Amino acid sequence: MNNIPNISFKSEKNEKEFEFLNLSKLFAKIRSGLDHDPNKPHRLGFFALLIVTKGSGSHSVDLKEYPLTEGSVLKIAKGQVHAFERNPSYDGFLIVFTEEFVLHYFSKSSIEFISHLYNYHISKTVVDGSSYNESLIGQLRDELGNENAYAQKNIVATILQLYLLKLERLAQTHDSPKQYQKHYPLFLEFKNLVEEKFTATRNVKDYADMLSVSTKHLNDIVKEFTLNTAKHFIDNFVILEIKRAIASSNYSLKEIAYAVGFGEVTNFTKFFKKHTGSTPKQFKTDL
Numbered sequence: 519m520n521n522i523p524n525i526s527f528k529s530e531k532n533e534k535e536f537e538f539l540n541l542s543k544l545f546a547k548i549r550s551g552l553d554h555d556p557n558k559p560h561r562l563g564f565f566a567l568l569i570v571t572k573g574s575g576s577h578s579v580d581l582k583e584y585p586l587t588e589g590s591v592l593k594i595a596k597g598q599v600h601a602f603e604r605n606p607s608y609d610g611f612l613i614v615f616t617e618e619f620v621l622h623y624f625s626k627s628s629i630e631f632i633s634h635l636y637n638y639h640i641s642k643t644v645v646d647g648s649s650y651n652e653s654l655i656g657q658l659r660d661e662l663g664n665e666n667a668y669a670q671k672n673i674v675a676t677i678l679q680l681y682l683l684k685l686e687r688l689a690q691t692h693d694s695p696k697q698y699q700k701h702y703p704l705f706l707e708f709k710n711l712v713e714e715k716f717t718a719t720r721n722v723k724d725y726a727d728m729l730s731v732s733t734k735h736l737n738d739i740v741k742e743f744t745l746n747t748a749k750h751f752i753d754n755f756v757i758l759e760i761k762r763a764i765a766s767s768n769y770s771l772k773e774i775a776y777a778v779g780f781g782e783v784t785n786f787t788k789f790f791k792k793h794t795g796s797t798p799k800q801f802k803t804d805l
Contacts, residue, residue, distance in 0.1 A: 535619035536674060538658050539612040541568075548602065559599045559766040564616045565635060566600075568592040569651050573608030577601075579643055581761050589648030591685060595638040597713070599762050611655060615678070623675030630702075632682045637706060639751075640743055642689045647681075649688075654681045701739045704729065708736065708748070712755050717779035720756060722748045757793050760786075764802050771798050 548556050559578065568577060570590045576583045577592050578601040584592060586608055594600050596617055620635060629635065647654075657677045661670065711725055719725070725748065726736045733748070740748040756778060763774045775786035775798075790798045 535622075536615045536671065536678075537613070538662060539614070541606075541608070541610045541612055544612060545602075545606060556602045557604050559601045559762065561599045561762075562594055562596060564614055565596050565620070566594040567613040568594070569610045569613070569647065569655070570608050571610040571651065571655070573606075575606045575608040576603050578603070580758060581765055582643075584644045586644070589646050589651060590644055591647035591651065592644050593638070593641070593685070594643075595635060598638060599766070613658075613678070619671075619675065623671055624679045628679045628683060632679070632686050635682075637709060639709065641686070645685055645689050647685055647688070650681055650684050654678075701742055704731070705739050705743050708740065709751075712752050716752065716756050716759065717777070720749075720752050720779070722752065725752070753789075753793055757790065760790060760798065761801065764798060765805055771802070774798070 559581070568586075568591070570586045570588055570592075572588055574585070574587045576585050578584075579592070579594055580599055586592060588608075620629060624632075654677065658674065661673050661677065664670070707729060708725060711728055715725070715728075722736065723733050726733045729736065731739075737748050740746065740751050744751055746754075760774065760778055763769065763778065764771070767774070769777070771786070772783050775783045778786075780786035780789070787797055787799075790796075790801070794801065796804070
């Protein structure tokens with residue numbers, strides 16, 4: 519039902535897995551017209567890194583505005599909803615790559631470290647990458663401009679995953695990386711199930727049964743990574759999906775309520791107000 523455009527990977531150079539774009543050229547293309555409005559929320563079917571080299575501005579990810587300055591790196595995971603600001607006053611680069619590119623060319627150990635690729639819930643959206651951006655941009659330019667394309671995707675992937683590992687280190691606290699902990703794979707499985715099944719159930723026991731664990735064990739694991747209960751995680755995701763739908767579709771609140779798993783609009787309204795302090799109608803009016 520969702521009216522948010524789903525943007526799949528499409529490269530001007532017929533690349534299927536990776537592209538390195540100059541933002542000034544991208545913004546010029548946006549001004550000339552695209553098949554979707556990038557200034558309105560749209561959901562990505564791939565991963566993206568927005569690197570600011572000069573100027574400042576902001577970018578919306580999941581309906582939240584993030585300030586950008588020189589050196590900022592904004593990370594957008596597959597499935598997140600984002601939007602460019604109108605008339606941006608910054609420049610830089612946009613790196614886009616698919617899940618297939620990651621799985622095929624990244625090492626398994628690197629994927630386990632780079633948590634934001636699959637779990638933006640526990641990773642910062644914006645980090646200061648000024649220590650590494652110039653080197654990355656130079657290396658990618660050199661490699662992509664090399665006439666000898668032998669093993670080029672492997673080399674590009676090596677450059678990118680090293681950069682992402684450095685960014686992840688910047689984003690981590692002084693504590694041990696959470697993805698090192700033995701329960702991390704189960705937490706990721708729970709997250710993926712919630713994103714897939716939230717319209718069918720918001721019951722913690724249902725997810726515990728799907729994972730073949732007790733509700734207590736599932737709660738303990740979720741608290742380990744989010745400091746909140748499994749129920750809180752589920753409800754927060756449902757609220758996010760409702761906000762995405764309200765902000766980015768022309769459907770009625772009744773249609774949205776049914777689409778996200780509520781049989782009655784009254785229950786939908788009560789649920790939304792309980793978790794946000796306002797009704798869906800008020801939220802829509804305030805946009």
